[in-house]
Amino acid sequence: MAQEKNTEEQIIEAARKIFVKRGLDGARMQDIADEAGINKAMLHYYYRSKDKLFEIVFAEAFSKVVTPLGHILEGSKPIEEKIKELIDHYITGISQVPYLPIFIFSEVNQRPEIMIKRLNSQPSFGSVMNFMKEVIEAGKNGKIKEVSPIQLFLNIVALCIFPFVARPLIQGIFQQDNIQFDMMIEERKKMVADVILAWLKP
Amino acid sequence: MAQEKNTEEQIIEAARKIFVKRGLDGARMQDIADEAGINKAMLHYYYRSKDKLFEIVFAEAFSKVVTPLGHILEGSKPIEEKIKELIDHYITGISQVPYLPIFIFSEVNQRPEIMIKRLNSQPSFGSVMNFMKEVIEAGKNGKIKEVSPIQLFLNIVALCIFPFVARPLIQGIFQQDNIQFDMMIEERKKMVADVILAWLKP
DNA sequence: CCTTTGATTAACCAAATGGTTAAATCGGAT
DNA sequence: ATCCGATTTAACCATTTGGTTAATCAAAGG
Numbered sequence: 284m285a286q287e288k289n290t291e292e293q294i295i296e297a298a299r300k301i302f303v304k305r306g307l308d309g310a311r312m313q314d315i316a317d318e319a320g321i322n323k324a325m326l327h328y329y330y331r332s333k334d335k336l337f338e339i340v341f342a343e344a345f346s347k348v349v350t351p352l353g354h355i356l357e358g359s360k361p362i363e364e365k366i367k368e369l370i371d372h373y374i375t376g377i378s379q380v381p382y383l384p385i386f387i388f389s390e391v392n393q394r395p396e397i398m399i400k401r402l403n404s405q406p407s408f409g410s411v412m413n414f415m416k417e418v419i420e421a422g423k424n425g426k427i428k429e430v431s432p433i434q435l436f437l438n439i440v441a442l443c444i445f446p447f448v449a450r451p452l453i454q455g456i457f458q459q460d461n462i463q464f465d466m467m468i469e470e471r472k473k474m475v476a477d478v479i480l481a482w483l484k485p
Numbered sequence: 486m487a488q489e490k491n492t493e494e495q496i497i498e499a500a501r502k503i504f505v506k507r508g509l510d511g512a513r514m515q516d517i518a519d520e521a522g523i524n525k526a527m528l529h530y531y532y533r534s535k536d537k538l539f540e541i542v543f544a545e546a547f548s549k550v551v552t553p554l555g556h557i558l559e560g561s562k563p564i565e566e567k568i569k570e571l572i573d574h575y576i577t578g579i580s581q582v583p584y585l586p587i588f589i590f591s592e593v594n595q596r597p598e599i600m601i602k603r604l605n606s607q608p609s610f611g612s613v614m615n616f617m618k619e620v621i622e623a624g625k626n627g628k629i630k631e632v633s634p635i636q637l638f639l640n641i642v643a644l645c646i647f648p649f650v651a652r653p654l655i656q657g658i659f660q661q662d663n664i665q666f667d668m669m670i671e672e673r674k675k676m677v678a679d680v681i682l683a684w685l686k687p
Numbered sequence: 688c689c690t691t692t693g694a695t696t697a698a699c700c701a702a703a704t705g706g707t708t709a710a711a712t713c714g715g716a717t
Numbered sequence: 718a719t720c721c722g723a724t725t726t727a728a729c730c731a732t733t734t735g736g737t738t739a740a741t742c743a744a745a746g747g
Contacts, residue, residue, distance in 0.1 A: 305595060308510035312735060322696050327736060388650050389591040393507060395653045402657045433659055434676055438644060445643030448590050448650060451597045455604050457635055467635070474636055478684040514705060524726050529706060
């Protein structure tokens with residue numbers, strides 16, 4: 284199945300695939316071993332326990348989904364530009380790993396504790412706070428409507444991520460195949476910015 | 486724990502609590518029995534198997550979250566009114582069962598098949614299709630901007646539901662306690678309508 | 688060629704888990 | 718009081734599952 288790479292990485296790849304698909308509780312160590320094409324004992328030889336292995340996979344996934352939000356462009360571009368770029372980049376980024384958001388939300392929901400330390404060790408949120416100050420200031424200056432920066436942030440993330448979280452339902456309700464779904468996502472890169480900016484018009 | 490009601494309902498309540506919290510894979514029949522204050526064999530006596538029990542709990546949850554979307558107000562009110570009411574009613578409704586959305590999405594994601602027959606036997610989506618025609622017509626008449634009705638629908642649902650799906654993360658990032666979170670949700674009833682209607686302004 | 692050392696495997700183990708069963712208990716009808 | 722069906726329980730069972738162990742393999746170094 285997997286080719287002749289070093290075993291550690293083979294295992295992580297297999298674990299990622301199985302954990303993301305089935306969740307911590309649903310994943311079987313045997314399935315991970317099969318996916319990696321190795322003996323089950325190797326998993327413990329390299330990573331001690333199921334929990335340790337999951338921890339690594341989850342940390343990586345969390346980082347991929349949450350960290351980009353902490354990287355809101357600094358610089359001095361006008362706030363509308365920043366929002367446009369954030370939305371475009373974020374949707375593009377999530378499109379590369381479309382199954383991670385629901386995986387994250389689901390696991391965090393069942394075990395909120397696994398996220399707490401990770402948030403503390405996530406220094407990149409300084410720039411989010413910075414972005415929020417900008418929002419407030421731009422509101423006072425009349426450049427945009429005065430809105431709660433948290434609600435603005437939430438709205439952006441909701442519009443970007445939700446389609447991936449609800450993907451099977453959406454495709455079921457609207458009878459979309461994967462190509463149609465991807466086209467719809469592509470359309471959203473511009474549309475979500477339209478929605479947000481129309482709302483922010485002073 | 487649970488009082489002297491009839492056993493069937495006691496079991497369903499307990500099963501609901503455990504399944505929604507831990508998911509199908511994470512839930513233990515023994516935990517459900519303990520929660521209901523009865524012997525584990527009773528679960529099988531009344532509901533045969535874990536899967537059968539889960540099926541009932543899931544169907545009910547699915548109905549609570551998805552069906553209201555099919556009940557988009559008919560009548561002849563202007564489309565803006567309908568949108569406002571849908572948003573207000575839907576956020577209010579989900580607030581009563583805030584843990585159901587992530588439960589639904591998570592389980593549907595792991596087992597898409599459990600949703601398919603349920604969608605077919607969900608006739609109430611006729612009114613959604615009707616609503617979509619209205620959107621198109623209102624667009625052509627210049628009453629609102631011309632937008633994809635699917636994207637409109639998605640945006641509304643995303644803005645209403647996402648906060649509940651991402652709740653632990655949101656509270657972690659923004660250091661919100663439950664009261665602040667609830668206040669934020671309350672604020673959104675009006676705000677989400679503002680966002681959507683600003684976007685739809687012709 | 689032999690030894691050493693890390694990598695790999697088959698076999699095994701104990702605990703957990705969904706499910707079953709046979710006996711006991713309860714409650715109403717006769 | 719007794720019978721009878723429905724309900725409830727304790728004990729049990731087979732399978733699954735995460736994890737361990739002792740033996741084997743293979744490559745490097747001497």
